[in-house]
Amino acid sequence: MRGDRKALSPPRGAVPGALNDRAPSSEVDTCLSRQDEPMSEFGAAFAQAFDLIASLDGDFVEIVVRSLYVSLVAVALAALIGLPLGAAVALFRFPGRHFVAVLLNALMGLPPVVVGLTVYLMLSRAGPFGVLDLLFTPTAMVIAQCVLVTPIIAALTRQVVEDLWRDYSELLRSLGAGPARALPTLLWDGRYTLFTAVLAGFGRASAEVGGVMIVGGNIDHLTRVMTTAIVMETSKGDLAMALGLGLVLIGLSLAVNGAVYMMREVAVGTPP
Amino acid sequence: MTATLPLTVTGLGYSAGRHELLRGITFVLDSPRRLVVLGPNGAGKSLLLRLCHGLIAPTAGTIRWNRPDAKTRQAMVFQRPITLRRSVSGNIAYALSVRRVARSERAQRTRDALKLTGLEALAAKPARVLSGGEQQRLALARAWALRPDVLFLDEPTASLDPAGTSAVETIIDAIHRAGTCIVLTTHDLGQARRMADDILFLNQGRLVERAAPDDFFDRPRSAEAAAFIEGKLVW
Numbered sequence: 345m346r347g348d349r350k351a352l353s354p355p356r357g358a359v360p361g362a363l364n365d366r367a368p369s370s371e372v373d374t375c376l377s378r379q380d381e382p383m384s385e386f387g388a389a390f391a392q393a394f395d396l397i398a399s400l401d402g403d404f405v406e407i408v409v410r411s412l413y414v415s416l417v418a419v420a421l422a423a424l425i426g427l428p429l430g431a432a433v434a435l436f437r438f439p440g441r442h443f444v445a446v447l448l449n450a451l452m453g454l455p456p457v458v459v460g461l462t463v464y465l466m467l468s469r470a471g472p473f474g475v476l477d478l479l480f481t482p483t484a485m486v487i488a489q490c491v492l493v494t495p496i497i498a499a500l501t502r503q504v505v506e507d508l509w510r511d512y513s514e515l516l517r518s519l520g521a522g523p524a525r526a527l528p529t530l531l532w533d534g535r536y537t538l539f540t541a542v543l544a545g546f547g548r549a550s551a552e553v554g555g556v557m558i559v560g561g562n563i564d565h566l567t568r569v570m571t572t573a574i575v576m577e578t579s580k581g582d583l584a585m586a587l588g589l590g591l592v593l594i595g596l597s598l599a600v601n602g603a604v605y606m607m608r609e610v611a612v613g614t615p616p
Numbered sequence: 617m618t619a620t621l622p623l624t625v626t627g628l629g630y631s632a633g634r635h636e637l638l639r640g641i642t643f644v645l646d647s648p649r650r651l652v653v654l655g656p657n658g659a660g661k662s663l664l665l666r667l668c669h670g671l672i673a674p675t676a677g678t679i680r681w682n683r684p685d686a687k688t689r690q691a692m693v694f695q696r697p698i699t700l701r702r703s704v705s706g707n708i709a710y711a712l713s714v715r716r717v718a719r720s721e722r723a724q725r726t727r728d729a730l731k732l733t734g735l736e737a738l739a740a741k742p743a744r745v746l747s748g749g750e751q752q753r754l755a756l757a758r759a760w761a762l763r764p765d766v767l768f769l770d771e772p773t774a775s776l777d778p779a780g781t782s783a784v785e786t787i788i789d790a791i792h793r794a795g796t797c798i799v800l801t802t803h804d805l806g807q808a809r810r811m812a813d814d815i816l817f818l819n820q821g822r823l824v825e826r827a828a829p830d831d832f833f834d835r836p837r838s839a840e841a842a843a844f845i846e847g848k849l850v851w
Contacts, residue, residue, distance in 0.1 A: 515698040517671055519714045519762075520688060529710070533701040 385583075392584030393591060404585070408592055411569040414482050414556070415549040418489030419497075422549075423542050426494045430501025431531055434509060435523040445502060451495030456488075460558030463488045467559065480561040485569070488555040493545035500541035504534045536608050543604050547597060620689045620765035621797060622646035622682055623668065629676030630663055638663055638821045641677070648765070648797035650788075652812035654805075654832075656844060659818040661801035665692070665768045668799070688715065691759035692768040696775070697751035699743035704735055704754055707743050711758045729757035733787055749780030756787050760796075767791060769800040773807065785811060805845065809833060817841050 396404050433444050465471050467479040467487070478484045508530045516526045531538065553571035560567035562576060570589045577586040628641040638660045645651055653661045666672045668679055669692050683689075700707050708726045717725065730736045733753040738746065743754055752772055759767055769788065773781040788811065792798050802808055808815060812829045819840045827837070836842040 512698060512700070514666075514671055514692075514694060515700075516714075518669060518692045519711050521714045525714060529700070 389583040389587055393588035396584060396588040397591065404588060406565065407568055407570055407573050407589065410482065410567075411550065411571070411593075412596075414485045414569055415489060415546060418486045418549050419493055419542060419546045421486070421490045422493035422497050422545055425490075426497030426541075426545070427501050427531055427538065428527065429494075430498035430503075431505040431527045432523075433498070434502045434505035435527055435530070445499075448495050448499040448502060452499050454492055454495065455554070456492055456552045457554035457558065459492045460488050460555030463491060463555070463559050479559060480563060480567060482560070482567055484559040485556040485567060488559045489549040489552060492552060492555060493549050496548055497541050497545045500544060501531075501534075501538060504537045504541065505530045508534050539604050539607065543600060546600060550593065550596065619682055620686045621648065623686075623766070624680045625668065625677070626680070627677035628664075628667060628674050628679065630660075630667060630672065631675045636821060638667070639676070641818075641823045643816060643823065643826060645797065645799070648792075648795055649813040650792055650798040650800065650811055651814045651816060652808045652829075653799065653801040653816045653818060654803065654808045654812075654844075655801075655818035656803055658820075659803075660821040661803075661818055662695070662770050664818065665770050665799065665801055669768050686765075689765040690768065691762045691764040691766075693752070693755045693759050693770065693772050695771040697748070697755040699746070699751055699754060701742070701744060703740050704743050704746070704757075705730065705739040707754060708758050708761045712761055715762055717762075725761045725763075729761035732760060732790060733757040734783070749776050749783065752776060752780070752784055753787065756784065756791070760787075760791050764796055766797045766799060769798065771801050771803070773802075773804070781807070805833075817844070819844070 430448070433441060433448065463484065464479065466473050467476065467484055468474055469479075478487070505527075509526065512526070512530065512533070516529065521529065551571065553575060556567070556569055557572050557575070560569070560572065562568050562572040568576075570593050574586045574589050574593075577583070577589070623645040625644070626642050628638060629636065630638040641664060653664060655661050663672070667674050669690055670679075670687050671692075700710055702710060705726050708729055709722055712722045712725060726739075727736075730739055733756055735750065735753055735757060738750065743751065746754060756772070767788075772788070773784050776784060785807070788798060788800070798811075800811060802811075809829055814826065815829055815832045816826050817824045817832065817838075817840075824838050824840050825832070825836070832841065833845060836845060
């Protein structure tokens, strides 16, 4: 299937997407002669991309499924850690609580490549977890995305739970509920807002490329995911594959956001 | 079984920074009466309730209950009803679970509390969609389900219309008749006349006088109380 696709590669020596002043004159001619074609080329690329999606191309589906697997597992793990962590920082009083809150907020902006590099060092043969032999596996990618997403979920959870605690604290303390009893109550009562926090984490995980590229290696049929595949296929000039994956990525984002929006609407209309 | 009362408050004070919000409050509550804490806005009524209920620690004086586990035998209803994002009956069941009431007993207590407050038909409704009056009745139902010996009510009708106020006062009466001591704050003179067996009059963080309602309204001992009754108290 992939062999049938027309490679839309830029001329040798040309910088993709820009005029290259240093290109040989014959190649400049080629570029100029193709200037009236880009719209039709983009149209063809889009058509091929839609074909790829509609025909459920094997390679294509494999990449999409792996991407979803890696991101969903990473976000699930990050939620398991981040939700109680954020709620605990909001509810319990301990020395350094404010520092932890600031740290969580700061870690929301962790650069993915730095996370990738750190996880790489931890999992490499010389690293402390090298013996686990996880480098260049989907598990390593899950770990990298989990590290990236956990602070986002924890920081947003802290804010949500702190606001709820402000509303509920007198009632819960009056009933005799301490912070440990209040924690699951507030997580449950803040569930619709917290879904948004988890969704923000999913958005970050599914769109991330630097970290998974470093620890996963973008190995075909093993660790290639949508974002790393888009980077690779674009550099190869296989715009159809890149566009197809890009469309699926956007579609997924829209679908997940739409689902959460609907859920919130239903919740606001008739909260359980 | 040892009774929760008497409650003995001695030299109670509370300061926030350099501001003394309550000072030298001393009184004893020794029987399950309806004690109304009366006073203008900012007199320290709500603060006194929170201190007695243990939500805030005093900065001066002592609060002594007759039994060490008295906290678990009290309940409080706040001026602004606080409802959890659960159904009406779910709100009551949650309070019972926090107080470790046996599961077998929860359903019956929930039904009783809903019946007392007239919320049976709304049992399955989300609490957040109730009107203000219904939410306050739910708060009363949740508190009553705990079978408290003492029920603290912080201006429970402050944001209600006359019909809502009347409904809430009827429920409070029923709870009191069942043997619960009521401690209620208000700045509403009419409500104090209707509800009080005993009045504590507070002004500017001080306990100005304690009296039976007839004595308080007909023969106030202090100039401040007289001015408050005439609607002339300015501070």
